[in-house]
Amino acid sequence: MEQLRSAWTNYPYCVTGVLTVPVAYVLFRKYCGSQKQPRIECQPNTVLLHQMTRGPYAPSLSNFSVKLETYLRMAGIPYINDLSGQFSPKGKTPFITYNGEDVSDTHFIIEYLNKKLNINLNKDLNQEQLAFAKAFQVLADEYLYWILVYSRWVYDKNLTIIKMGLPGSPCLIWKLKKTMVRRVIGQGMGVHSAEEIKRIFLADLQALSDFLGNKQFLMGSTPCEVDCSVFGLLSQFIWQAVDDLCGNVIQEKFPALNEYCLRMRERFWPDWDDCITHGGTRPAIK
Known part of the structure; x- marks a missing residue:
């Protein structure tokens, strides 16, 4: 059990973009247990981006993680990474914590930050x-x-x-x-x-x-x-x-x-x- 948990912690790529999240989450719970990693503290009004560890030739093996991190950079939103491979309370990854609030799914995360921070990267589109x-x-x-x-x-x-x-x-x-x-x-x-x-x-x-x-x-x-x-x-x-x-x-x-x-x-x-x-x-x- 400990060996599997260690393998997941150090190499947790089998999630969104490599493996669909619900399946990965179920397998993670089944084979690796439910022990949570300690949360990383960050400054107020800073996004804490929870995702898998870095990929071999791109920043993540998850296209959704690259999508979300690119959005944060494009929008100029301050953020720090938590690369411990944590899952959200909904069993999702990547997810964010913003001022103590967890938000899952890249679509809802972007929608949430757009509304919260009054961001509109599509403002020039008809x-x-x-x-x-x-x-x-x-x-x-x-x-x-x-x-x-x-x-x-x-x-x-x-x-x-x-x-x-x-x-x-x-x-x-x-x-x-x-x-x-x-x-x-x-x-x-x-x-x-x-x-x-x-x-x-x-x-x-x-x-x-x-x-x-x-x-x-x-x-x-x-x-x-x-x-x-x-x-x-x-x-x-x-x-x-x-x-x-x-x-x-x-x-x-x-x-x-x-x-x-x-x-x-x-x-x-x-x-x-x-x-x-x-x-x-x-x-x-x-």
């Missing part, structure tokens, strides 16, 4: 643009996400990225894999062949690329909320996809999307190299 932005956010958060899960847990038989997150815990990885295969099939993506999923993946990326066109950011010259979702998701495919289903696809076939992600990284993550473990070769500095 109603039609807001509709397009919502559609592409759903594409990233609710659809392409499952291709990411499929590629990591089903297609990559070696579970390469997963093992970077959970070394030394083959029993836990095996149990999570069985669960994730069932989840991907239940969601619907997993009933397709790898060839069919690749066609879906390419078509969705083409739609994103066509809409981006020559714009600096998805909706124009100024980044907005949807860029947080799209960048969070695409960052996983560009920097943390090692299989031949998703790996290098964006770099080789969609240069506009690749350059877009590089712009996002340069603008909002100048400390990127300090926020990754460089393939697990050294701890992240931040």
Whole structure:
């Protein structure tokens, strides 16, 4: 039991963006117990961002964690990280604590902070643009996400990225894999062949690329909320996809999307190299 708890504490990547939160939470409670980590204290009016430890080649293996942290940087909201892998009272991760109040789910977190701090990153968008932005956010958060899960847990038989997150815990990885295969099939993506999923993946990326066109950011010259979702998701495919289903696809076939992600990284993550473990070769500095 203690070994499993230690493995989860040090390498807790099997959550949102790698594994759906409810499943991860149940398995965590079942195999690792319910012991809570001590809370980190922070200054008033500062967001405490609870998330998993840093990823090997992007700041997290969770696209939702990258999405949320990018939003905090884009909005200029003061925050500090809690990388202990805590779950919220609702069993969610990432989540935030703001002035003693816990808020879960990236959608509700962003909505909460926008209202609380009077932030509107979409203020320059008209109603039609807001509709397009919502559609592409759903594409990233609710659809392409499952291709990411499929590629990591089903297609990559070696579970390469997963093992970077959970070394030394083959029993836990095996149990999570069985669960994730069932989840991907239940969601619907997993009933397709790898060839069919690749066609879906390419078509969705083409739609994103066509809409981006020559714009600096998805909706124009100024980044907005949807860029947080799209960048969070695409960052996983560009920097943390090692299989031949998703790996290098964006770099080789969609240069506009690749350059877009590089712009996002340069603008909002100048400390990127300090926020990754460089393939697990050294701890992240931040």
